[in-house]
Amino acid sequence: MAGKWRFTKLDAFTKTVEDARIRTTSGGIVTIVSLLVVLFLSWGEWRDYRKVVIHPELVVDKGRGERMEIHLNITFPKVPCELLTLDVMDVSGEQQHGVQHGVKKIRLRPQSEGGGEIDAKVLSLHAADESATHLDPSYCGPCYGAPAPYNAKKPGCCSTCEEVREAYAQASWAFGDGATMEQCQREHYTERLAEQRHEGCRIEGGLRVNKVIGNFHIAPGRSFSNGNMHVHDLAQWWSTPVPGGHSFSHIIHSLRFGPQLPDDLVRKLGGNGKNTLWTNHHLNPLDNTKQETNDPNYNFMYFVKIVPTSYLPLGWEKQAAQNKAAWEQDHSVGLGAYGYGSDGSMETHQYSVTSHKRSLTGGDDSKEGHGERLHSRGGIPGVFFSYDISPMKVVNREERAKSFLGFLAGLCAVVGGTLTVAAAVDRGLFEGTVRLKKLRSKDN
Numbered sequence: 001m002a003g004k005w006r007f008t009k010l011d012a013f014t015k016t017v018e019d020a021r022i023r024t025t026s027g028g029i030v031t032i033v034s035l036l037v038v039l040f041l042s043w044g045e046w047r048d049y050r051k052v053v054i055h056p057e058l059v060v061d062k063g064r065g066e067r068m069e070i071h072l073n074i075t076f077p078k079v080p081c082e083l084l085t086l087d088v089m090d091v092s093g094e095q096q097h098g099v100q101h102g103v104k105k106i107r108l109r110p111q112s113e114g115g116g117e118i119d120a121k122v123l124s125l126h127a128a129d130e131s132a133t134h135l136d137p138s139y140c141g142p143c144y145g146a147p148a149p150y151n152a153k154k155p156g157c158c159s160t161c162e163e164v165r166e167a168y169a170q171a172s173w174a175f176g177d178g179a180t181m182e183q184c185q186r187e188h189y190t191e192r193l194a195e196q197r198h199e200g201c202r203i204e205g206g207l208r209v210n211k212v213i214g215n216f217h218i219a220p221g222r223s224f225s226n227g228n229m230h231v232h233d234l235a236q237w238w239s240t241p242v243p244g245g246h247s248f249s250h251i252i253h254s255l256r257f258g259p260q261l262p263d264d265l266v267r268k269l270g271g272n273g274k275n276t277l278w279t280n281h282h283l284n285p286l287d288n289t290k291q292e293t294n295d296p297n298y299n300f301m302y303f304v305k306i307v308p309t310s311y312l313p314l315g316w317e318k319q320a321a322q323n324k325a326a327w328e329q330d331h332s333v334g335l336g337a338y339g340y341g342s343d344g345s346m347e348t349h350q351y352s353v354t355s356h357k358r359s360l361t362g363g364d365d366s367k368e369g370h371g372e373r374l375h376s377r378g379g380i381p382g383v384f385f386s387y388d389i390s391p392m393k394v395v396n397r398e399e400r401a402k403s404f405l406g407f408l409a410g411l412c413a414v415v416g417g418t419l420t421v422a423a424a425v426d427r428g429l430f431e432g433t434v435r436l437k438k439l440r441s442k443d444n
Helices: 002-009 025-050 161-170 182-186 189-195 263-273 316-322 324-329 404-443
Strands: 052-060 067-076 084-090 104-108 117-122 200-210 214-220 223-226 229-232 250-257 289-291 298-312 346-359 363-365 370-375 382-389 392-400
Touching: 025 404, 067 214, 084 200, 084 229, 161 182, 161 223, 182 189, 200 214, 250 346, 250 382
Parallel strands: 298 382, 298 392
Antiparallel strands: 052 392, 067 200, 067 250, 084 214, 104 117, 104 200, 214 382, 223 229, 250 289, 298 346, 363 370
């Protein structure tokens, strides 16, 4: 009994007997209201516990030997596909004159006819229509003074018009329209080129490049290297029979580096479309850009600053731990295909852009009221994208807004605080009612 008495002295929750309790109408109303408040606030605590928030971090990008995906969709309404060339080069010395990964050239009808699609051609290093399987196996076409291309179907020979063009490009010679070359006559290259003169072209697809400073550009004519210079064969560009010539007016439907962020993440980062500082955090600023010019001697340049960005979904740590062994053996495993990791993570890129355009004839901007701005003379007409990679990386990590222990603590605070306030309100109402009754009894 002595032990039980000691615990009795520590009881902080003293009890009252049933006979000493007074139940009032106001107390019943306060009880109902307090219970509703407790339920409402408890539901809010549960929602906060279940909520997933994006926690951004800025870290140093420690990626090694990674590749980057460039996805583009650009329309040139005043240039035929036969004249357009897509080239990629970077500071590591790598150059891509033949584009892989499903890049397509889509022929478009002239603008006067609505600009609809005619057909599409997938770019590849060895297309089926260039294999010359229809020729006599013993046929060895001349290269007209140029060394045979290294990738010719038959060593030392130029069996197709494309191989003649390749031989001329490797020799840094201008090709022209090929009207005097038997391979091009047999394939009706000159007639095909003349037929497409009034057409437009759309280039779309993706290419994989080194994650270093570089550029890719779309310019007319076959490209080749002349010493340390990158040169394009512009003979067909200048000798066009189209009135006024071609021009590099273009529409950039989309341009992004890496996979597109998911819609739910876009809504979280963009504040559900509200006008906040994060509204264009996820956007590709060059999407739906339109540039117009009637001058064939015109150059458009876009200087792109790329910031690597990671998106780590909720629970990615557990999946990453399971794949740790594979990652240690091959660092490319975590990157996956086109930026999607096996743990659900996503490696993509944000970017900002500064654009500039100029006429290749030189001059200044006096017409725009800026005579002090001078432009150099010369260059290659086309659309050029120069990109630079930031050494910093943004990591968007999904996390629970509140832990389970935090949820329990909040729930206790809601229940205890609401009941305490309700008890104080009920006590005040009861004391007020008692005093009013006493005053009335004295008056009577």
